[in-house]
Amino acid sequence: xxxxxxxxxxxxxxxxxxxTLSCRASQSVDxxxxxxxxxxxxxxxxxxxxxxxNRATGIxxxxxxxxxxxxxxxxxxxxxxxxxxxxYCQRYGSLPLTFGGGxxxxxx
Amino acid sequence: xxxxxxxxxxKPSETLSLTCSVSGGSITSFYWNxxxxxxxKGLEWIGFTHHTGATSYNPSLNSRVTTSVDTSKNxxxxxxxxxxxxxxxxxxxxxWSESVKAFDVWGQGTMxxxxx
Numbered sequence: 462x463x464x465x466x467x468x469x470x471x472x473x474x475x476x477x478x479x480x481t482l483s484c485r486a487s488q489s490v491d492x493x494x495x496x497x498x499x500x501x502x503x504x505x506x507x508x509x510x511x512x513x514x515n516r517a518t519g520i521x522x523x524x525x526x527x528x529x530x531x532x533x534x535x536x537x538x539x540x541x542x543x544x545x546x547x548x549y550c551q552r553y554g555s556l557p558l559t560f561g562g563g564x565x566x567x568x569x
Numbered sequence: 570x571x572x573x574x575x576x577x578x579x580k581p582s583e584t585l586s587l588t589c590s591v592s593g594g595s596i597t598s599f600y601w602n603x604x605x606x607x608x609x610k611g612l613e614w615i616g617f618t619h620h621t622g623a624t625s626y627n628p629s630l631n632s633r634v635t636t637s638v639d640t641s642k643n644x645x646x647x648x649x650x651x652x653x654x655x656x657x658x659x660x661x662x663x664x665w666s667e668s669v670k671a672f673d674v675w676g677q678g679t680m681x682x683x684x685x
Contacts, residue, residue: 462628496671505661505675506612512670549612553670557627560612 463488465550465561473569480537482564484550489530494554497526497535500563501546509548510535540566571662571676579656579683585649589662589676596620596638600665601645602672603636605658613658617665618645652683 464487474480484495492513498506508517510526513533523538537544545568550561575587589601600623603615616626618636626634635648645662659680663672 494670498672505663505678506672507675508669508671508673515669517669517671517673551612551671556625557629558614560614562611 462557463490463552463555463559465552465559467548467550467561467564469564470562471565471567473567474540475569476540476542478540480535480540480544480566482535482537482548482566484528484533484535484561486531486533486552490533490552491554492529492533494552495526495528495533496551496553498549498551499544499546500549506549537566542568571664571674573660573662573676573679575660575679575681577680577682579652579681580685581653581683582651585647585652585656585660585681585683587647587660587662587679587681589645589647591643591645591664594664596640596643596645600667601636601638602663602665603634603645603647604661604663604672605656606661606678607655607658615647615649615660654683657681657683 466485468483495513497510500506514526525536547563547565549563570592572590579585597620600617602617618624620638659678661678662676664674666673
């Protein structure tokens with residue numbers, strides 16, 4: 462099973478600041494199958510980024526994804542108040558499909 | 570649109586049964602997944618099912634889980650046997666999109682508590 466490790470566990474930032482979230486895989490991941498989701502309290506996750514770097518429909522361009530192999534990054538260029546949430550990376554390509562443990566972006 | 574439904578409380582050792590009602594799209598065009606989230610914790614993929622009968626499950630649950638698609642009712646079902654308190658979680662139904670290779674539509678989730 463490929464394990465995804467997200468860091469940091471919690472990121473404390475102010476609105477307007479830049480957020481950089483890391484997702485590291487225990488084995489190389491096909492970028493086609495690396496995905497990022499946003500989850501707010503009491504809500505289902507929402508698709509943000511697919512294929513490591515493609516924004517899903519309706520996602521603002523302040524969100525960007527990058528990376529390859531075992532290291533992937535989600536960047537939020539300028540935090541908007543609505544961006545404070547938990548972010549999960551997820552991979553497929555081989556079973557079982559796995560999620561990272563999540564990074565919480567909280568207001569400082 | 571996806572809508573999960575089922576009992577909110579299940580007794581230990583019994584079977585957890587949930588249904589996901591699919592509307593606004595073709596149930597035969599996608600793989601349907603179940604994902605769960607224990608309170609305060611992360612996401613765990615349970616498995617997927619397709620209208621052809623194809624399934625795949627997380628090895629951590631493989632021996633206890635079954636899923637299926639009922640095209641006549643536009644529903645996807647999940648059965649998890651021999652539940653324990655560790656199965657307490659919010660259970661989500663999610664659609665896998667082959668075009669983006671991700672879960673592009675999620676249900677709102679349903680909380681299931683395992684307790685006597």
